[in-house]
Amino acid sequence: MAAQMKAREALTSAATLASHSAGLQVLFRVLTFVMNGYTLRYVSKETVGIVNVRLMLLYSTVVFLAREAFRKACLNVGVERKWSQIINLLWLTVPLGIFWALLLAWVWLNLVEIPDPAVVPHYEVGVIAFGISAVVELLSEPMWVLAQVHMLVRLKVIAESLAMAVKCILTVVCITLVPHWGLYVFSLAQLLYSSTLLMCYLLYFMKFIGSQEAQKKSFPLSTLTDLLPKLLPYQHVVDLRLAKLTWTFYKQCCLKQILTEGERYLMTFLNIxxxxxxxxxxxxxxxxxxxxxxxxxxIEESFYIFFASVLERGKETRHQREEEVHLAAIVLKMLLKLVLLIGVTISVFGYSYSELALDIYGGSMLSSGPGPGLLRCYCVYVLLIAVNGVTECFTFAVMSNEEVGRYNFVMLGLSLSFLGLSYCLTLWQGAVGFILANCLNMALRIMHSLRYISCYFRPTEHRPLRGLQLSAPLCLAYLASGIVTVLSQVTLCCGQGLMFRSLHILFGALCLITVLVTIFFSEPKLVQFIRGHFLSQDKAKMFKWD
Structure with missing residues (x-):
């Protein structure tokens, strides 16, 4: 009973974390979305390309290569581990980040095409600033992991929201007042973002450590100096098992980064x-x-923690508690159903409303060129991202170390095929080729994860992959909505005037309401799952759906 209650608590925490994180990401994307739309009116497309592709690629690569493997290994530790060893291990992200920042900054300054200073000035300053920003952010990594493991949801929400708000405000103000500063503005804003993030974590832990709330959560640190690396008498400096697992994940993360940012690497190094x-x-x-x-x-990040907490890594289902396997199977099935419906909805409606969305956002510069075709393809890609995120979330949470190591070879094959496909398809179809290559590789990753999940649950009565099946009423609702919105797009959008655009939006809204009503009545268990774990404030009623 105690183990079952622990699993329920983990699910409650994961759902809460997913809800808060989703809200946080909404804020991030809305701010970034608005800021990009605003800056387009003050800076050139070339500057946007340098900042959002070239410099952000440098920043994201340094951060990802320095911390992602450590996060995957250390988020699975539980609260009973020796945190002194874990903190020592996490501090290795900083020297690793410095190494990658120096190496990649040299590459960005010497081995790739440099933009024309007359069009995009101060490129060198931007490279240095974004590299430093990545290292500054890594200084908060031990605190981030501690906060995630102990479900300090408010810390992440407050820190990242404040940092992003500060970055956006500074960017908008400077772009408006001194647009000729160019990359100076974006460099300063990025440095301020990382510094604000670090300061928020430090200030929070200064107040939290030693408090009554920390004692209730059985927080393992008693003073702020416990966050610093230290020598440990009569024991290893780091947890050797976690260090080995980190190295296994690290090899995988290098390949995953190529898959995640592959098109940007090709843009940067091959000038396609x-x-x-x-x-x-x-x-x-x-x-x-x-x-x-x-x-x-x-959802992927939060429920990875849930699955890792409920199921023991590397053990078959017959060697685990039945109630925990049952709970994990139901949650996986509901998550698959949820992301599938979201992805299909985006794909169906995205086809007919891509041109209108781009025209409203960026005017004819975006809607008259290849933009609508790009966005339509991306809507299909979103469906694949949705399914892959949940399936890999579960797979990586339960795989043994040896299985994770073997999967590295699968990732290697996917990485090589992705690069080759991207290059060939881009030469053939332009920017659309990037999305097509991503779709093909994502489909292969989904197939691998589905096979693993099917084998994992085969000895049991649970079939969570049935969450990927759509009911007949839903299929009809999506088909009818697709036909209506396509006809509306052809006849009413997009150069017909405000009244015709409004009618086009009205038809889409009516079709979307029809789809949502169909979901409500045809998927009652999913509705109950969403109410119980994402919307409900009554934690005592959160588990009746299973």
Whole structure:
């Protein structure tokens, strides 16, 4: 009973964390979305391409390569581990980040195409500033992991919200007053973002450590100096098991980064698209990935912690508690159903409303070129992202160390095929080729995860993959909505005037309401799951759906 209650508490915490993280990501993406739309009126497409593709790629690569493997290993430790060893291990992210920042800054300054200083000045300053920003952010990594493991949800929400707000305000003010500063503005804003993030974590832990709330949560640190690395008498400096697991994840993360940011690497190193085309592609990419970033990613991150807490890594289902296997199977099935419906809805309606969305956001510069086609393809890609996020979330949480190591070879094959496909398809179809290559690789990753999940639950009566099945009423609702919105797009959008655009939006709204009503009546268990774990304030009633 105690183990079952612990699993329920883990699910409650994961759902709460997913809800808060989703709200946080909504704020991030809305702010970034508005800021990009505003800056387009003050800076060139080339500057947008340099900042959002080239410099943000440098920043994200340093941060990802330095911390992602450590996060995956250390988030699975539980509260009973020796935190002194874990903190020592986490501090290795800082020297690792410095190494990657120096190496990649040299590459960005010497081995890739440098933009024309007359068009995009101060490029060198931008490279240095974004590299430093990545290292500054890594200084908060031990505190971030402690906060995640002990479910300090408010800390992440407050810190990241404040940091993003400060960054956006500074960018908008400087772009308005001194647009000729160019990359100086974006460099200063990025440095301020990382510094604000670090200060928020420090101030929070200064107040939290030693408090009554910390004692209630059995927080393992008693003073702020416990956050610093230290030598440990009569024991290893780091947890060797976690260090080995981190190294296993690290090899995988390098490959995953290629898959995640592969198109940007190709843009940066092979010059397939010029800086202006890169800017347009990035704007469309950000618009298309809004839902994936602010909804699917928080679900994936939060429920990875849940599955890792409920199920023991590397053990078959017959060697685990039946009630925990049952709970994990139901949650996985509901999550698959939830993300599938969101993804299908985006794909169906995205086809007919991509051109209108781009025209409203960026005018004819975006809607008259390849932008609508890019966004339509991306809507299909969002569906694949949705399913892959949940399936890999579960798979990586229960795989043994040996299985994770073997999967590295699968990732290697996917990485090589992705690069080859991206290059060939981009030469053939332009920027759309990037999205097509991503779709193909994502489909292969989904197939691997589905096979693993099917084998994992085969000895049991649970079949969570049935969550990927759509009912007949839903299929009909989606088909009818697709036909109506396509006809509306052809006849009413987008150069017909405000009244015709309003009618086009009205038809889409009516179709969307029809789909939502159909979901409500045809998927009662899913509705109960959403109410219980994302919307309900009554934690005592959160588990009746199972």
């Amino acid at each position: 698209l010029n800086f202006g085309e890169q800017g347009v592609y990035d704007i469309v990419n950000n618009l298309g990935s809004l839902v994936a970033r602010f909804l699917f990613l928080p």
